[in-house]
Amino acid sequence: MKPKKQNPDFLYLGKKLLNWYRINARNLPWRSTRNPYKIWISEIILQQTQVKQGLQHYLNFVQRFPNVETLANADTDEVLLYWKGLGYYSRALNLHKAAQQIITDFEGEFPQKYEEILKLKGVGKYTAAAIASICYHERKPAIDGNFYRVLSRLFADDYDISQAGAFQYFSELALQMMPYEACGDFNQAIMDLGAEVCKPKQPLCQLCPLAADCMAWQTGAMAQFPVKTKKVKATDLALQYYFVHFENRFLIRQRADDFIWKKLYEFPDAIPEDWLQFRQSSIVLKHKLTHKNLEITIDTIALPSEALLETLVKQYSYIIVDTEASHQKSFPKPLEAFIQQWEQRKNEG
DNA sequence: AATACGGGGAC
């Protein structure tokens, strides 16, 4: 059931949560600033990514790209290098584009209203609300997985969060609770509560400031919320690569931006047939992505001369790198691991 | 409305 007008009891819940946050807020680097650029970077990094995983990437990223201008002027490859290992690489590409968008469309000044922030590449309703509320005190609930979980449990609400209307539904619910001041803190309070107390599994209800008000807690039904019916299944995908090297130099190429591992580097998938005589070894790697089970075959080709390496560069527009230069490129996780092992074996003899 | 898009962590 959807609350139709402002409910004072709901507002009281919001204040209670805010008071809890004043004491229990996590000490995170992006909490000590209202610089919209840094808040933006943190929000993009933390999309579908836990704080523990994204924290070091955030620190490295804002140190190398401290403001919109440095990011806008950077090479895409370097932006991707700082994103290496984070996943969902379109986030990095969109971040780069959006920085240039701010230069060209917003005169270099970070947009200050929800509707304007929403125009940035890679910024959706959640992120725009987070930035607008934290940096500019706009009263917009930042509806994410934490909101769905906390609110559905608090009201024992079985609205299916995988339905299209869930965002709007929980936005209206959140607006009932959201204080008229400190909107950004309220959004962050829900995030902290969801991350540290109202966790997906084994929530710590005895620590929760809203336990006395929580309808799920009253019946011990925390595990039943939120309701999510959508199911995802992984599909199989086979990839075939040739690791072609002469001594410590090898061939790579850059992927397209319309499939997995957008704009990351990989090995060749085609070589002249007569090079197969130089095959040293062949290995199969199993690698699981969220929606794909990968089977990666890598044939190692040890060329007898440097000249042969050069011929393929012209023929296929591959790139030659040595081990040191390869560290300046962003590779998918399994290929990164392969290169590391190869390096290690080479150094051992 | 449905699907694609990574990698890590908890259980």
Place this chain on the structure above:
DNA sequence: GTCCCAGTATT
């Protein structure tokens, strides 16, 4: 193995 994470873009 399963599920989730400070979601967005595309179709």
